[in-house]
Amino acid sequence: MQAYIIQNIGRDTNKSLDDCLLNNLAFEWLGNEVSCDVGMQRIDVAISLEKPNSKIIEAIELKAVEASIDNVYQLQRYVDWLEQYYSPNRPSDIQPVLVAKKLSDKNSGSYKEILRSFKQFNKKNNHCMPIKYIEYELQDNNLKFQEIEYS
Numbered sequence: 001m002q003a004y005i006i007q008n009i010g011r012d013t014n015k016s017l018d019d020c021l022l023n024n025l026a027f028e029w030l031g032n033e034v035s036c037d038v039g040m041q042r043i044d045v046a047i048s049l050e051k052p053n054s055k056i057i058e059a060i061e062l063k064a065v066e067a068s069i070d071n072v073y074q075l076q077r078y079v080d081w082l083e084q085y086y087s088p089n090r091p092s093d094i095q096p097v098l099v100a101k102k103l104s105d106k107n108s109g110s111y112k113e114i115l116r117s118f119k120q121f122n123k124k125n126n127h128c129m130p131i132k133y134i135e136y137e138l139q140d141n142n143l144k145f146q147e148i149e150y151s
Contacts, residue, residue: 001062001099001136002044004143006030009047016145020134021058021097025049043078048092055092056129057082063100067133068110069117071098076121079128094128096121099145102137115150122151 008014010027028048045060059078061071075096082094103111122130133148 001064005045005060005062005099014143014145017143020132020145020147021047021060022049025051025056028055041074041077041081048090055090056095057086057090057092058095058097058132060097060099063098065101066103067098067100067114067135069114071100072114072117072121072131075131076125079125083128095132096125096128097132097134099134099136102135102146118150 005017005021008017009021009030010018012018026049028050030045030047043059044062045058047058047060049056049058059075059082061074061078063071075098079094079096086092087094105111118131118133130151133150134145135148136143136145138144
C-alpha cells in the first residue's frame with residue numbers, strides 16, 4: 001500500500017486516492033517511512049500540502065487490515081512528535097490520517113468503538129485537525145479509496 005501511494009499520489013492515476021489525500025491541494029513534498037521519536041517510530045507516509053498562506057502536514061498510517069482502536073494510539077504518537085519537532089520549524093496544520101481496509105460490518109460493536117476512539121482523539125487534540133479516516137478496497141482490479149465521514 002505504501003509503495004502504491006508513493007508511486008501514484010498526485011499523478012492522476014487514481015482519482016479516489018488523490019481526492020482523499022490531496023483535497024485539491026498541491027503537495028510540496030512527500031516522504032515514506034519518516035523517522036520520528038526516540039524509539040525510531042516511522043510515519044508510513046507524510047505529505048506536506050500547500051494552501052494559500054498556510055501548509056498542512058498529513059501523517060498517514062497505513063493498515064493492510066481493518067482499522068482498530070490501536071491505530072489511534074499510533075496517530076497520537078505521530079501528532080505529539082510533529083507538534084514538538086516539525087511544527088515549530090515549519091508551521092503547519094497537522095492532519096492525522098488512517099488508511100485501512102474497508103470494514104465489512106459497519107454495524108459491529110468494534111466499528112462503533114473505533115469511531116468513539118476517533119471522537120475522543122479529536123476532542124483531546126483540538127489543536128490539530130480531526131482524524132481523516134479512509135477505507136480502501138479492490139474493485140475491478142483497481143484500488144478504490146473512500147473517506148468515511150463519522151462525526
